[in-house]
Amino acid sequence: MRGVVMYGPGDVRVxxxxxxxxxxxxxxxxxxxxxCICGSDLWPYRGADAVTExxxxxxxxxxxxxxxxxxVTTIKPGQFVVGSFFASDNTCELCRAGYQTSxxxxxxLGTGGAAQAERMRVPLADGTLVATPDLPTDDLVPxxxxxxxxxxxxxxxxxxxxxxxxxxxxxxxxxxxxxxxVLAARELGAERIIAMSRHASRQALAREFGATDIVTERGDSxxxxxxxxxxxxxxxxxxxxxxxxxxxxxxxxxxxxxxHVGFVGVLHDVAIRGEDYFMSHVHLHGGxxxxxxxxxxxxELIMARRIDPGRVFDLELDLDQAxxxxxxxDERRAIKVLLxx
Amino acid sequence: MRGVVMYGPGDVRVxxxxxxxxxxxxxxxxxxxxxCICGSDLWPYRGADAVTExxxxxxxxxxxxxxxxxxVTTIKPGQFVVGSFFASDNTCELCRAGYQTSxxxxxxLGTGGAAQAERMRVPLADGTLVATPDLPTDDLVPxxxxxxxxxxxxxxxxxxxxxxxxxxxxxxxxxxxxxxxVLAARELGAERIIAMSRHASRQALAREFGATDIVTERGDSxxxxxxxxxxxxxxxxxxxxxxxxxxxxxxxxxxxxxxHVGFVGVLHDVAIRGEDYFMSHVHLHGGxxxxxxxxxxxxELIMARRIDPGRVFDLELDLDQAxxxxxxxDERRAIKVLLxx
Numbered sequence: 167m168r169g170v171v172m173y174g175p176g177d178v179r180v181x182x183x184x185x186x187x188x189x190x191x192x193x194x195x196x197x198x199x200x201x202c203i204c205g206s207d208l209w210p211y212r213g214a215d216a217v218t219e220x221x222x223x224x225x226x227x228x229x230x231x232x233x234x235x236x237x238v239t240t241i242k243p244g245q246f247v248v249g250s251f252f253a254s255d256n257t258c259e260l261c262r263a264g265y266q267t268s269x270x271x272x273x274x275l276g277t278g279g280a281a282q283a284e285r286m287r288v289p290l291a292d293g294t295l296v297a298t299p300d301l302p303t304d305d306l307v308p309x310x311x312x313x314x315x316x317x318x319x320x321x322x323x324x325x326x327x328x329x330x331x332x333x334x335x336x337x338x339x340x341x342x343x344x345x346x347x348v349l350a351a352r353e354l355g356a357e358r359i360i361a362m363s364r365h366a367s368r369q370a371l372a373r374e375f376g377a378t379d380i381v382t383e384r385g386d387s388x389x390x391x392x393x394x395x396x397x398x399x400x401x402x403x404x405x406x407x408x409x410x411x412x413x414x415x416x417x418x419x420x421x422x423x424x425x426h427v428g429f430v431g432v433l434h435d436v437a438i439r440g441e442d443y444f445m446s447h448v449h450l451h452g453g454x455x456x457x458x459x460x461x462x463x464x465x466e467l468i469m470a471r472r473i474d475p476g477r478v479f480d481l482e483l484d485l486d487q488a489x490x491x492x493x494x495x496d497e498r499r500a501i502k503v504l505l506x507x
Numbered sequence: 508m509r510g511v512v513m514y515g516p517g518d519v520r521v522x523x524x525x526x527x528x529x530x531x532x533x534x535x536x537x538x539x540x541x542x543c544i545c546g547s548d549l550w551p552y553r554g555a556d557a558v559t560e561x562x563x564x565x566x567x568x569x570x571x572x573x574x575x576x577x578x579v580t581t582i583k584p585g586q587f588v589v590g591s592f593f594a595s596d597n598t599c600e601l602c603r604a605g606y607q608t609s610x611x612x613x614x615x616l617g618t619g620g621a622a623q624a625e626r627m628r629v630p631l632a633d634g635t636l637v638a639t640p641d642l643p644t645d646d647l648v649p650x651x652x653x654x655x656x657x658x659x660x661x662x663x664x665x666x667x668x669x670x671x672x673x674x675x676x677x678x679x680x681x682x683x684x685x686x687x688x689v690l691a692a693r694e695l696g697a698e699r700i701i702a703m704s705r706h707a708s709r710q711a712l713a714r715e716f717g718a719t720d721i722v723t724e725r726g727d728s729x730x731x732x733x734x735x736x737x738x739x740x741x742x743x744x745x746x747x748x749x750x751x752x753x754x755x756x757x758x759x760x761x762x763x764x765x766x767h768v769g770f771v772g773v774l775h776d777v778a779i780r781g782e783d784y785f786m787s788h789v790h791l792h793g794g795x796x797x798x799x800x801x802x803x804x805x806x807e808l809i810m811a812r813r814i815d816p817g818r819v820f821d822l823e824l825d826l827d828q829a830x831x832x833x834x835x836x837d838e839r840r841a842i843k844v845l846l847x848x
Contacts, residue, residue, distance in 0.1 A: 433781025440774025
């Protein structure tokens with residue numbers, strides 16, 4: 167079968183790779199209806215994360231179950247399923263508390279994820295995968311694929327930031343996760359949603375997802391602008407969806423004392439200085455989003471056509487064109503690229 | 508009148524200082540029933556914070572109102588009152604949200620606080636001070652004085668760590684704040700309370716305040732020991748009451764994914780590395796405790812003799828002996844020193 171392999175920065179190839187097989191009795195094999203390229207795939211692509219061995223890329227997936235291991239009891243061949251980037255048993259104490267990405271039996275997907283391919287193996291299938299009630303029509307596939315990571319991650323950011331009725335929510339980062347955090351804040355009932363973006367097409371999508379205000383300033387001036395818009399106090403809730411030192415401090419400084427930062431951008435070379443943070447009175451929570459916690463609810467909203475998170479895919483390519491997709495995301499010509507195997 | 512002045516590291520003197528006067532119509536003058544030395548007073552005493560001018564020390568206070576400014580309406584001369592280290596209006600949006608130490612009209616007390624004296628000026632008296640329902644008997648004064656800072660701070664740490672029924676709470680730091688965080692966790696209904704201490708007298712007081720377990724290890728081995736005691740997961744709630752890099756990381760690493768760290772030790776030379784923190788899934792909240800939020804409840808508990816936080820004062824001296832008190836705390840011979848003016 168075909169799969170996407172990264173050999174080094176900027177070097178992405180579609181190759182013949184081995185078919186996945188059931189390795190443990192709790193595994194499932196799925197045939198991907200669609201897969202996609204993640205902002206975090208750009209870290210190794212840009213050389214910010216080392217590539218020490220060929221990486222079988224991709225960790226976002228939705229598709230049809232083809233085969234299950236002997237101990238899989240709830241997931242059945244023929245079902246359409248969505249899962250997340252860490253496999254989890256969904257039964258341990260941490261899963262039950264809603265932190266499936268910290269599951270005590272957590273498993274990463276194959277090296278690099280291996281979801282940018284025709285088929286993939288998913289460990290702990292019963293805990294990891296959520297089946298749709300019926301087979302979705304083709305137009306719903308992008309939204310269901312978005313639920314696998316970017317929607318679930320933006321949603322967790324908004325939940326961690328305690329977005330809700332009466333709240334002013336600011337979102338740092340206008341990638342797919344940031345844009346879907348805007349959508350999540352709206353669904354959670356936020357009163358005012360400030361998207362921070364300087365790109366017209368992303369601003370437009372932010373507005374479509376529910377942003378009431380756009381701020382184009384960044385860093386300390388961005389935080390200052392949020393304070394100006396909130397009576398000098400700062401937002402109640404800020405979602406950090408970038409992961410740099412500047413964006414993290416922008417998020418903390420844009421939040422009022424007693425407010426909440428939900429951070430979901432993978433932190434790279436970030437250090438939060440105690441002297442900066444102590445007086446801020448800001449709550450911090452985040453990390454790798456426990457997408458599994460939200461999947462049943464998100465699938466329901468998507469199947470009911472109440473939300474359309476698939477709108478973040480503004481470029482759709484054949485799997486064979488994956489290298490073009492990486493380039494388009496790297497150059498910020500595309501917000502997010504969907505690949506059809 | 509007499510007051511405590513710090514001239515430099517290790518140089519504390521009791522001197523004749525100017526009587527405080529009403530400077531603004533919202534001020535009150537109180538005569539101190541008791542005052543005390545704070546762990547944070549040791550930072551300049553030890554040279555960790557620069558002393559660039561003579562500091563009139565002290566920020567913990569309880570006593571009788573002698574005089575109020577023309578705009579003070581609820582606080583009356585003759586009342587016994589307790590206040591906190593930042594003056595606050597208690598009416599702004601941040602105060603109403605429970606963050607009085609971030610009040611938009613926040614005022615620090617005089618240079619260095621000036622509460623280690625016979626009398627002191629308290630700004631924003633109506634917002635800052637809470638009166639006891641009746642004049643307390645003398646044996647209740649130490650407890651009420653503790654409410655002014657160390658009890659309120661330990662309480663905020665426990666609240667920020669979300670201590671409560673069914674929770675295992677660990678406390679990093681066995682100073683007065685840490686010990687009173689143990690007491691707070693018990694009052695908040697925690698199931699299990701682990702005090703981290705290697706001093707017999709402090710361990711004994713921690714047990715008296717409600718600790719169910721004592722851990723003597725520190726740093727990473729301390730965190731490891733907490734995980735061993737909690738089925739490998741870590742505590743639900745950890746209070747950080749020291750403020751160093753080691754203690755902060757000990758707190759984060761002792762907390763389970765999804766758990767909460769409440770940090771109240773003033774952070775000195777601390778940097779939280781994103782790479783360490785991102786995968787932890789730990790909530791962080793803390794800062795300068797909004798003691799005012801808790802004062803009415805704490806005063807009620809103390810007046811009803813339900814809690815006895817005054818037990819942290821294990822050395823009582825005359826104000827004139829303040830230098831001995833600083834030495835005793837610096838050498839850890841005393842947990843906390845009460846000074847009688």
